[in-house]
Amino acid sequence: MYGKIIRSLAGFYDVYAGGALYRCRARGVFRALGVKPLVGDDVEITVTDTVSDPMEGSVDKLLPRKNKLLRPNACNLDQAMLVFAVTAPAPSINMLDRFLISVKETELPIILTFTKTDLASGEDLDRLRSIYRESGVTLAFATSDDPGSYGEIWEMLKGKTTVFAGPSGVGKSTMINHFCPEAHMETGEISRKIERGKNTTRHVELFWAGEDTYIMDTPGFTSLYLEEITPDTLRDYYPEFEPFEEKCRFHGCMHESEPGCAVRAAAENGAFSPVRYDTYREILRELKERRPAYPKNRQ
Ligand code: ZN
Numbered sequence: 001m002y003g004k005i006i007r008s009l010a011g012f013y014d015v016y017a018g019g020a021l022y023r024c025r026a027r028g029v030f031r032a033l034g035v036k037p038l039v040g041d042d043v044e045i046t047v048t049d050t051v052s053d054p055m056e057g058s059v060d061k062l063l064p065r066k067n068k069l070l071r072p073n074a075c076n077l078d079q080a081m082l083v084f085a086v087t088a089p090a091p092s093i094n095m096l097d098r099f100l101i102s103v104k105e106t107e108l109p110i111i112l113t114f115t116k117t118d119l120a121s122g123e124d125l126d127r128l129r130s131i132y133r134e135s136g137v138t139l140a141f142a143t144s145d146d147p148g149s150y151g152e153i154w155e156m157l158k159g160k161t162t163v164f165a166g167p168s169g170v171g172k173s174t175m176i177n178h179f180c181p182e183a184h185m186e187t188g189e190i191s192r193k194i195e196r197g198k199n200t201t202r203h204v205e206l207f208w209a210g211e212d213t214y215i216m217d218t219p220g221f222t223s224l225y226l227e228e229i230t231p232d233t234l235r236d237y238y239p240e241f242e243p244f245e246e247k248c249r250f251h252g253c254m255h256e257s258e259p260g261c262a263v264r265a266a267a268e269n270g271a272f273s274p275v276r277y278d279t280y281r282e283i284l285r286e287l288k289e290r291r292p293a294y295p296k297n298r299q
Helices: 028-033 093-104 124-134 145-155 172-179 189-198 240-246 262-268 274-289
Strands: 002-010 012-017 020-026 043-051 055-062 080-086 110-116 138-141 161-165 205-209 215-217
Touching: 002 205, 012 043, 012 055, 020 028, 080 093, 080 145, 093 110, 093 161, 093 274, 110 124, 110 172, 110 274, 124 138, 124 274, 138 145, 145 172, 145 240, 161 172, 172 205, 172 215, 240 262
Parallel strands: 020 055, 080 110, 080 161, 110 138, 161 215
Antiparallel strands: 002 012, 002 043, 012 020, 043 055, 205 215
């Protein structure tokens, strides 16, 4: 029987297979091969007990992985969904871009979903559309007041495994509960308290949302400190710069205040959003001021 590992706990793997949940042990063969099954793994299992609750089985075989991430520690993810509210709270574009950079590190395709559109004006939506139109992300808009808007989101999720990220208070948990009623995500004030208390444990879990469709929530996924990013790799996270980079006067241009910078000129001419260029410069300045990390291997 084929299924997917949705959770791993204390040596057991919870596998969703054929519409039911099986608590499985991994066969010794994995340890011998030095392979550790991961959340997201597609597996072949043998059912050993259908009377117990949950039912039991053993993981016999891991199918080939499409990809594997370290943060979150999972595999076979198809895409990431970054959730922000249009308003209440209005997004700080600087903070949003940090999330975006952090999620982009996974190299997964990104859907940027703005919630609470019922509270926003058409101008608010147009502004966000224009900021992100060249950023390489797919944009979506939703409100819990309009089931139709969730229908459009569902079309993007269907048949895929999607990791959700975003700050608290933007309606991310409400959305996950809508698609995965079994997730029982706490929403609002309570969740903020819980997330604070939970910061040290990084719990990785998939929720079943429909046939071949899974959602993962990651409260501790994004690191807004961007510790993996250096000043000279930051520009790689801004796809809208790419068509212009070859035209900069200096090879290796940081697109900051160098003369003849074609990227800066393109931002000024509106070839892409100057707001994105501003956040680039803000984050770049901060990365340059950051003290270099102490070399780990030095005694
Ligand atoms: Zn430049």
